[in-house]
Amino acid sequence: MAQYPQSPLMGRMMSQPLLISSLIQHADRYYSDVEIVSRRVEGDVHRYTYRDCHRRSRQLANALTRLGVGMGDRIATLAWNGYRHLEAYYGVSGMGAVLHTINPRLHPEQIGYIANHAEDQYLLFDLSFTPIIEAAAPLCKTIKGFIALCDRASLPASDKIPNLMCYEDLIAAESDDYEWPLFDENSASSLCYTSGTTGNPKGALYSHRSTLLHSYASSMPDALNVSARDVVLPVVPMFHVNAWGLPYSVMLNGAKMVFPGPALDGKSLHELFEQEQVTFSAGVPTVWLGLLTYMAQNQLKFSSFKRTVIGGSACPPAMMKTLRGEYGVEVVHAWGMTEMSPLGTAGTLLSHHQKLSEADQQSKLEKQGRVIYGVDMKIVDDDGKELPWDGTTYGNLLVRGPWVVSGYFKSEGGDVLQDGWFPTGDVAVIDPEGYLQITDRSKDVIKSGGEWIGSIDLENIAVAHPAFIQAACIGVYPPKWDERPLLVVVKKPGMELTREELLAFYEGKIAKWWTPDDVVFTDALPLGATGKILKNKIREIYRDYKLPTA
Ligand code: ADP
Numbered sequence: 215m216a217q218y219p220q221s222p223l224m225g226r227m228m229s230q231p232l233l234i235s236s237l238i239q240h241a242d243r244y245y246s247d248v249e250i251v252s253r254r255v256e257g258d259v260h261r262y263t264y265r266d267c268h269r270r271s272r273q274l275a276n277a278l279t280r281l282g283v284g285m286g287d288r289i290a291t292l293a294w295n296g297y298r299h300l301e302a303y304y305g306v307s308g309m310g311a312v313l314h315t316i317n318p319r320l321h322p323e324q325i326g327y328i329a330n331h332a333e334d335q336y337l338l339f340d341l342s343f344t345p346i347i348e349a350a351a352p353l354c355k356t357i358k359g360f361i362a363l364c365d366r367a368s369l370p371a372s373d374k375i376p377n378l379m380c381y382e383d384l385i386a387a388e389s390d391d392y393e394w395p396l397f398d399e400n401s402a403s404s405l406c407y408t409s410g411t412t413g414n415p416k417g418a419l420y421s422h423r424s425t426l427l428h429s430y431a432s433s434m435p436d437a438l439n440v441s442a443r444d445v446v447l448p449v450v451p452m453f454h455v456n457a458w459g460l461p462y463s464v465m466l467n468g469a470k471m472v473f474p475g476p477a478l479d480g481k482s483l484h485e486l487f488e489q490e491q492v493t494f495s496a497g498v499p500t501v502w503l504g505l506l507t508y509m510a511q512n513q514l515k516f517s518s519f520k521r522t523v524i525g526g527s528a529c530p531p532a533m534m535k536t537l538r539g540e541y542g543v544e545v546v547h548a549w550g551m552t553e554m555s556p557l558g559t560a561g562t563l564l565s566h567h568q569k570l571s572e573a574d575q576q577s578k579l580e581k582q583g584r585v586i587y588g589v590d591m592k593i594v595d596d597d598g599k600e601l602p603w604d605g606t607t608y609g610n611l612l613v614r615g616p617w618v619v620s621g622y623f624k625s626e627g628g629d630v631l632q633d634g635w636f637p638t639g640d641v642a643v644i645d646p647e648g649y650l651q652i653t654d655r656s657k658d659v660i661k662s663g664g665e666w667i668g669s670i671d672l673e674n675i676a677v678a679h680p681a682f683i684q685a686a687c688i689g690v691y692p693p694k695w696d697e698r699p700l701l702v703v704v705k706k707p708g709m710e711l712t713r714e715e716l717l718a719f720y721e722g723k724i725a726k727w728w729t730p731d732d733v734v735f736t737d738a739l740p741l742g743a744t745g746k747i748l749k750n751k752i753r754e755i756y757r758d759y760k761l762p763t764a
Contacts, residue, residue, distance in 0.1 A: 215400065215620070231396060231397065231398060231399035231422065231423075232399040232422055232423045232426035232427065233308075233394070233396065233397070233399060233422045233426070234303075234304065234307040234308055234403055234422050234425055234426070234462065235304065235307075235308035235394035235395075236394075236426075237304075237426070237429065237462055237465045237466055238264070238267065238268045238271060238304045238308065238465060239268070239394065240465070240466065241264040241267075241268065241465040241466075241468060242264055242265050242267075242268035244468060245264050245442065245468035246263060246264055246265040247263050247264075247265070248263060248264050248442075248468055248469070248470055248471075249261055249262070249263055249470050249471075250262055250263065250264065250266075250267055250297050250300065250470075250471045250472075250473070251470070251471070251472045251473065251490055252295075252296040252297040252472075252473040252475060253296075253473065253474055253475035253476075253477050253482070253486060254296060254475055255294065255296075255340050255341045255342050255363075255364075255475060255476055256341075256364070256368060259489075260296075260297060262297065264465070264468075267297060267300060267301060267304070268304070269390045270301050270305075270385060270390075271301045271304035271305040271308060272305070272390045272391070272392035272394075273305075273385040273386075273388040273389070273390050273392075274301050274302065274305030274306070274384075274385050274388075275305045275306075275308060275309040275392050275394075276385075276388035276389060276390075276391075276392050277384045277385050277387070277388045278305065278306065278309060278311065278336070279309065280388070281336065281358075281359070283309070283311050283335060283336065284310070284311070285309075285310035285311065285395075285397065285401070286310070286311070286312060286401070286402065287311045287312065287335045288311070288312045288314045288332045288333055288334045288335060288405060289302070289306045289311050289312070289313060289314065289334065289335060289336050289337075289338070290314040290315075290316050290329055290332065290334040290336070290337040290338070290357070291313065291314070291315050291316065291337070291338045291339070291452075291453070292316050292318045292325070292337065292338070292339040292340065292343045292346065292347065292453070293315075293318075293338060293339060293340040293343075293363060293452065293453065294340050294342070294451070294452070294473075294474075294475045294476045295448055295449075295451060295452045295457060295473040295474055295475060296340070296363075296473045296475050297473065298338075298340075298363040298381060299338075299340075299363070299452050299473075300452075300461055300471075300473075302338055303404075303452070303456075303461050303462075307403040307404055307422070307425075308394050309394070309395065310395055310397055310401060312402045312403060312404060312405055312419075313403065313404040313405070314328075314329075314332045314334055314404070314405040314406075315404065315405075315406055315452060315453040315454075315456065316328060316329065316337075316407075316453060317407075317409070317451075317453045317454060317743045317744065318340075318343050318346055318453060319742075319743035319744075320743050322346055322349035322350040322353065323350075323353065324415065325346065325350040325353075325354075326350050326353025326354055327353075327414065327415070328407045328415055328417070329350070329353075329354040329356070329357060330353070330354060330355050330356060331407075331414075331415075331417065331623075331624070331626075332405055332407075332417065332623070333356045334354070334356055334357050335356065335357065335358055336357060336358060336359050336360070336361060337354070337357050337359075337360050337361065338361045338363055338381065339360060339361070339362060339363060340363050340476075341362060341363070341364050341368060341370060342476055344362075344370045344372060344375075347360055347375055348372055348374040348375060351374060351375050351376060352374075358377060359376075359377035359378070359379055360375050360376070360377065360378050360379065361379045361380075361381050361384060362378060362379070362380055362381060363381045364380065364381060364382065365380065365381075365382040365383075366380050366382065366383055399421065399422045399423035399426070400421050400422070400423055401421060401422055402419050402420070402421055403420050403421055403422045403425050404419075404420045404425070404456060405417050405418070405419050405420070405623060406418050406420070406454075406455055406456065406552055407552075408551075408552045408553070409552075409742055409743050409744055414626070416622040416623070416626045416627055417622055417623030417624070417626065418552050418553050418555075418619050418622065418623070419619075419622075419623040420456075420555060420617075423616070424555060424616055424617040425456075425459070425462055425555070425617075426462070427588060427616050427617055428459050428462075428463075428555040428557065428588075428617040429459055429462040429463040429466050430463075430466070431557070431586050431587060431588045431617075432458075432459050432463050432557045432586065433463045433466060433467055434586065434587070436560060436562045436584070436586070437546075437548075437557065437560045437586045438460075438463060438494075438496070438523055438546070438557075438560070439521070439546075440460075440463055440464055440467045440469050440494060441467055441469065442467055442468040442469060443469070443493075444464075444467070444469040444470070444493045444494045445469065445470040445471075445472060445490055445491055445492045445493045445494070445518070446460060446464045446469045446470070446471055446472065446492070446493070446494045446495070447471075447472040447473070447474060447483075447486065447487065447490070447492040447494070447495045448460040448461070448464075448471075448473070448495070448496055448497075449474060449478065449483070449495055449496065449497035449501045450496050450497045450498065450501075450526070451744075454526075454744050455550075455551075455552050455555065455556040456555075457496075458496055458523070458525075458548075458550070458556055458557065459555060459556070459557065460496060469494075470490070472486060472490045472492055474486055478501060478504070479504060479508070480504045480505045480506075480507060480508025480509065481508055483501075483504075483505050484505060484508060484509060484514060487516060487518070487519055488516070488517060488518075491517070491518040492518060492519055493518055493519060493520045493521065494519075494520065494521050494522065495519065495522045495523075496522060496523040496524075496525075497522070497524065497526075498524070498525070498526035498527060498744065498745045498746060499524055499526070499527060499528070499529050499530060499533055500527075500684075500741065500745045500746070500747075501745060502522075502524065502533060502537070503533075503683060503684070506533070506536060506537070507683075509541075515541060516541055516542070516543065519541070519543055520542075520543065520544060521543065521544045521545075521546065522537065522543055522544070522545055522546070523545075523546045523547075523548050523560070524545055524546070524547055524548070525547065525548035525549055525550060525556075525582075526744065526745070526746060527746045527747065528582075528652060528670045528673070528674065529545065529547045529580075530673070530674045530677040530678065531576070531580045531674055531678060532674070532677050532678040533545075533677070534547065534576070534579065534580060535576070545579070546560050546561055546562060546583070547560070547561040547579060547580065547581065547582055547583060548560045548561065548582065548583060549582035549583065549650060549652060551638060553618060553619040553636060553638075554589070554613060554615075554617060554618050554619075554636075554638075555617040555618075557586055557589075557617075558585060558586065558589050558591065558613055558650075559582050559583040559584055559585050559586065559589070559591075559650050560583045560584070560586060561578070561579050561580075561581055561582060561583030561584075561649070562579075562583065562584075563575060563578060563579065564647065578649060581645070581649040581650060581651040582642075582649075582650045582651060582652050583649060583650060584647075584648045584649055584650070585648065585650075588615045588616055588617065589613055589614075589615040589617075589618070590613065590614050590615060591611060591612065591613045591644070591650065592611075592612050592635070593607070593608070593609030593610065593611055593612070593642055593643070593644055594609050594610050594612060595609055595610070596610070598632060598633070603644040603645060603646055603648065604643075604645070604646065605643055605644070605645035605646060605651075606643060607643060608641055608642070608643055608653060608666050609641070609642065609643075610637060610638075610640075610641060610656060611637075611638045611640045611641065611642040611650070611652075612632060612635035612636065612637050612638065613635065613636050613638055614634060614635050614636060618636050619636060620636075639655055639656050639657070640652050640654070640655055640656065641653050641654045641655070641656050641659055641666070652670065653666065653668035653669075653670055653671070654666070654668060654669050654670060655749075657750070658688070658749050659689075660687070660688070660689035660697050660698075660699050661689070661696060661697050662689075662696065662697050662698055662699070662727070663696065663727075664696075667689075667699055667728050668728075669686075669687040669688070669689075669699065669749075671724065671728075672685075672687040672699060672701060672720075672724070672728065672730060673685040673686060673687050673701075675719065675720055675723050675724065676701060676703055676716065676719075679711070679716065679719050680706070680709070681705055681706055681709040681710070681711040681716075682703050682704065682705060682706065682709075682711075682716075683704050683705070683706050684703065684704040684739050684747065685701060685702065685703045685704070686701075686702045686703075686739055686747050686749055686752050687699050687700070687701050687702070687730060688700055688702065688749055688752050688753050688756060689753075690731075690756060690757075690759050690761060692731070692760075692761045698730075698731040698761055699728070699729075699730040699731060700730060700731060700732050700733075700734065700756060700759060700761065701716075701730040701732070701733045701734070702733075702734045702736055702739065702752055702756070703716070703733060703734070703735060703736070704735075704736060704737065704738060704739060705735060713732070713733040716733050717729060717730065717733065731761045731762065732759075732761050732762055734756065734759075739752065740752065
């Protein structure tokens with residue numbers, strides 16, 4: 215960690231460490247009756263208050279202390295968005311241990327790998343993941359016990375899970391008399407592994423300080439803009455970059471929190487949005503697809519939903535237009551990554567944009583937005599030379615800031631920084647007003663005749679056509695060019711469209727040489743553990759694809 219010189223004259227302000235426990239203490243003291251509503255694995259809807267959550271988090275801290283958990287020990291979770299998972303967020307980090315959220319969509323072998331790498335001591339899991347735990351348990355070398363997030367009546371009868379414990383029993387046996395300890399704010403608080411599309415997953419190890427600064431900054435009006443008047447439903451999972459920090463920032467602001475649990479289908483989500491009068495939500499584009507399709511089929515509307523943050527992969531402009539135009543939901547397009555806790559930029563307008571036409575405003579909002587204070591960014595060429603912010607020059611995107619990783623857990627991958635900047639692996643342009651536009655991940659870039667073709671642009675155009683729901687554009691190698699774009703698309707049920715009609719749809723929207731050389735119609739695209747389209751899989755499938763010769 216960098217050390218800085220001290221001034222001979224230091225300020226005379228209180229030095230209170232920025233600790234995660236202070237968030238729940240604040241929420242209990244100032245928003246004690248605000249509700250946390252959870253759809254449970256058990257099927258029912260559970261409700262309680264911030265005060266209840268604080269009490270049970272303290273009981274959990276006592277229970278973990280009794281199990282011998284100490285500062286810096288890693289405690290894993292394999293759980294949906296719900297109140298017990300939230301108690302683990304606060305109970306584990308609050309006592310100085312480290313919450314390791316594992317993505318349950320990973321293969322049991324990958325779960326074993328990261329649990330061993332993290333040296334997890336205990337693992338808390340939701341009942342729906344019992345089969346995964348049974349498969350992964352023999353591979354986990356350091357876990358001393360598995361805690362099922364349920365009461366005694368629902369405890370699975372499994373002889374394949376060693377030292378299986380019942381969460382409700384465990385905390386019921388403890389008093390809520392617990393003082394959150396004070397310690398250095400740079401202590402590790404939580405751990406999240408990147409999905410590792412190439413190589414082994416690597417751990418981003420967040421600190422209390424980075425988490426609190428991210429919570430403050432991400433709440434600002436031009437970022438998430440969450441207030442005590444909001445009802446927040448994080449669709450983004452708590453096992454994926456801490457649900458973009460919402461379990462912390464929502465508590466900081468005293469908003470009502472609604473957790474969807476495992477029910478992420480359009481019908482269940484719409485019911486919960488309406489029943490709890492949700493005003494704000496966040497998720498990757500694929501989750502909105504299911505909800506919007508269900509709503510269109512059943513001619514439904516939202517009665518309270520006002521604003522959503524979409525990120526994790528590019529939000530197709532067509533989706534943004536539908537949400538805004540047909541449902542009155544403002545979309546904030548955000549960009550970030552696991553290594554950035556995750557928020558880096560958010561797309562909102564500047565004052566003078568208010569005079570622009572709706573179409574011009576929309577084209578600003580389609581970009582990934584401007585940095586949130588705290589993060590700094592730049593684009594560089596392959597030699598590390600900084601490139602201009604002219605809205606057309608492409609470069610490798612680098613970032614720095616107090617909630618950006620300085621290296622991976624256990625120094626995996628070595629020294630990753632370039633002159634103090636973190637290379638994001640994304641390729642982007644930045645316009646003169648500082649709006650970032652991600653054109654590709656560097657490993658997905660299509661290079662044709664030495665020039666880049668923006669695959670995200672090509673995908674966005676395809677899904678703007680009413681016949682398509684999903685598209686992925688990859689580079690394939692014909693004999694003549696070094697690489698040419700191939701478009702792989704999924705049609706909406708009942709829609710018909712030919713290759714020629716789709717290619718004609720590109721006319722006038724892009725430079726002619728960007729037009730995909732061919733189109734493949736498929737039933738589904740492979741999705742990764744975080745719901746993103748897996749381009750490396752698609753590249754594998756179509757590696758030997760023969761493009762038509764011009
Ligand atoms: P992984 O997908 O490897 O698990 P993350 O979930 O942290 O990692 O994803 C980070 C990456 O997702 C970014 O580097 C970027 O490529 C992509 N991404 C995130 N938000 C956006 C966005 N709004 N538009 C385009 N790409 C995005």
